Structure formats: C-alpha cells, structure tokens
Amino acid sequence: MTQNLKLLLNKHILIYNLINYGVEYIIEKTNIINAKKMICNSVNICKKNKKNIRYKISYRVITNLNRCFEYCVICKLHNHKSISCFKYKNFKNKLTNNNYVLYNTLKLSQCDENGFCASGIIPYTKVNNKIYLLMLKEVRQNKPGINFIAGKRENIYINYNNVRFETSYETALNEFEEELSALVTNKSLNELIKEIKNTSPNSCFWSYQSKMSLYSIEISNKFLNKLKIKKSINKNAEPFDIIWINTSNYKKYIGSQSINSICFHEFTINIINQIKSLHPLETINYLFEKEIL
Numbered sequence: 001m002t003q004n005l006k007l008l009l010n011k012h013i014l015i016y017n018l019i020n021y022g023v024e025y026i027i028e029k030t031n032i033i034n035a036k037k038m039i040c041n042s043v044n045i046c047k048k049n050k051k052n053i054r055y056k057i058s059y060r061v062i063t064n065l066n067r068c069f070e071y072c073v074i075c076k077l078h079n080h081k082s083i084s085c086f087k088y089k090n091f092k093n094k095l096t097n098n099n100y101v102l103y104n105t106l107k108l109s110q111c112d113e114n115g116f117c118a119s120g121i122i123p124y125t126k127v128n129n130k131i132y133l134l135m136l137k138e139v140r141q142n143k144p145g146i147n148f149i150a151g152k153r154e155n156i157y158i159n160y161n162n163v164r165f166e167t168s169y170e171t172a173l174n175e176f177e178e179e180l181s182a183l184v185t186n187k188s189l190n191e192l193i194k195e196i197k198n199t200s201p202n203s204c205f206w207s208y209q210s211k212m213s214l215y216s217i218e219i220s221n222k223f224l225n226k227l228k229i230k231k232s233i234n235k236n237a238e239p240f241d242i243i244w245i246n247t248s249n250y251k252k253y254i255g256s257q258s259i260n261s262i263c264f265h266e267f268t269i270n271i272i273n274q275i276k277s278l279h280p281l282e283t284i285n286y287l288f289e290k291e292i293l
C-alpha cells in the first residue's frame with residue numbers, strides 16, 4: 001500500500017504518516033484539486049489491495065499557521081489530541097494555582113507554559129484616553145454572546161516530520177488568525193494580523209481557573225472603523241461578528257439588559273472578574289497600561 005501511494009505523490013504532496021487505521025496527507029495550498037483526485041485514487045487502491053483495510057483520509061491545507069490537529073505529541077498517536085491526553089494531566093497538576101499578570105513577555109511561568117490549555121489575544125486601542133477591546137460575538141451552547149479571542153492549544157509543525165506543542169503565545173496568535181480569518185475581509189485582516197504579529201504584548205494575564213492566558217496587544221486606532229465583516233457570515237456559526245468594547249462602560253454587557261442586546265458569556269464574565277480582582281481598584285485597565293515599576 002505504501003508503495004502505491006508513494007507513486008501517486010508528486011513533490012507538492014507528502015505523506016505525513018501511515019498508520020494502522022489510515023493515511024494522512026499534508027497538501028500544499030496550491031495543489032488542492034490535484035490532491036483530492038489523488039486521494040480518491042489512493043482510496044480505491046487501498047480498497048482493491050486489501051478489502052478490510054480501515055482508512056481515514058483527511059487532508060489539511062498548509063497555511064502559514066502550520067498547526068497540527070488530532071495528534072498527541074506525548075503518545076505520538078493520531079487518535080486523540082495532546083491536551084485531551086490523560087498524560088497531559090501531569091502538566092496540568094503542576095500549574096500555578098493563582099492568577100497573575102506578567103508584562104513584556106511572550107511566555108507564562110514555565111510550569112504554566114507547559115500545562116496551559118487555552119490562550120488568546122486581547123487587541124486593544126486607545127482614543128481620547130478611552131480603551132477599546134476587540135472581542136468576538138460567538139454562539140456558545142446555542143447562545144450568542146461576547147468572548148475574548150481565544151481558543152485551545154494545538155500542536156505545531158516544526159517541519160514535515162516533527163510536531164511539538166504550541167507555546168501560549170503561538171496558540172494566541174493562531175487562534176486570532178483562525179477566528180478573524182473567518183470573519184473579516186482579507187484586506188484589513190492582513191494589515192491587522194501583521195500589526196498583531198509585529199507588536200510585543202503589553203501584558204499577559206494567567207487564569208488558573210480557566211488554565212488560559214490572554215495577551216494584551218495594542219493596535220492602531222484606525223482599525224476601530226476599518227474592520228469590515230464578510231457578507232456571507234452565518235449568524236448561527238461561532239464566531240459571527242466582532243465588537244469593540246469600551247472598558248469604561250463594559251458593565252452594560254453584563255446580564256441581559258434587554259432581550260435584543262448581546263452580553264458577555266458567563267465564562268468571559270468570570271475572566272473579567274478574575275482580572276479585576278488582581279487590582280486594588282478592581283479595574284481591568286491596568287492590563288493595557290505600562291507596567292508601573
């Protein structure tokens with residue numbers, strides 16, 4: 001089977017792994033149509049050669065993210081994710097059991113960097129001393145609400161044959177790119193992503209309760225009016241829109257004031273409260289201001 005499959009491959013396509021239950025390809029962006037045909041051919045060959053073979057074909061378009069899903073870097077297996085692995089508990093057991101904020105960093109404390117489960121970015125901008133946070137409107141548990149731009153830790157390809165865990169900063173960047181790509185039109189998105197990637201985070205908040213980090217990154221205030229949403233967004237999809245939250249009146253998004261208004265999800269309110277509780281004035285603004293030494 002391996003031989004037959006290899007014959008079908010050209011230089012654009014590479015077998016990532018041949019495992020008992022299946023075949024996984026990595027396909028370059030430019031060659032999707034050809035690759036699909038080849039996958040169909042190779043499935044037929046698999047079927048002819050061995051009737052009872054179990055196969056699971058998945059294909060992944062390589063973007064500059066190079067994320068690796070449905071693979072465990074601890075067990076070297078494709079049937080579960082690293083962070084769902086029972087062995088990942090060893091990392092989670094060693095997490096710092098309190099919340100904290102670090103400034104001018106691209107990583108958490110080492111034990112949290114090892115065992116974090118999710119990470120995200122809070123892009124913010126300032127106009128007339130007011131701070132605006134870019135957040136997502138998302139459907140969670142059939143309910144639309146407002147969330148930070150964050151998601152679960154995945155793995156990342158070092159090269160075609162080697163995969164490792166993402167760092168908390170990499171998860172944050174990759175989630176940002178994935179979630180915003182689905183929403184925002186290309187032109188302004190490219191500019192935004194470039195700015196996010198080239199700007200050092202002001203602070204990083206660690207939530208022990210959520211096993212999650214949030215990097216605050218300042219962006220130009222031109223984006224306040226510049227980010228256009230794609231026309232074809234399904235309102236039942238998650239996420240379905242962006243929203244700028246003014247930190248001086250964020251409380252109006254807590255609890256449903258009226259049936260039509262959209263509010264923070266419960267999960268997000270918990271995070272906001274955790275951020276507030278670290279500051280004597282119970283504010284969240286300190287994440288977006290320079291560290292006071």
Ligand SMILES: [Zn+2]
Pocket residue numbers: 072073074075076077080081082085086087
């Ligand atoms: Zn595992």
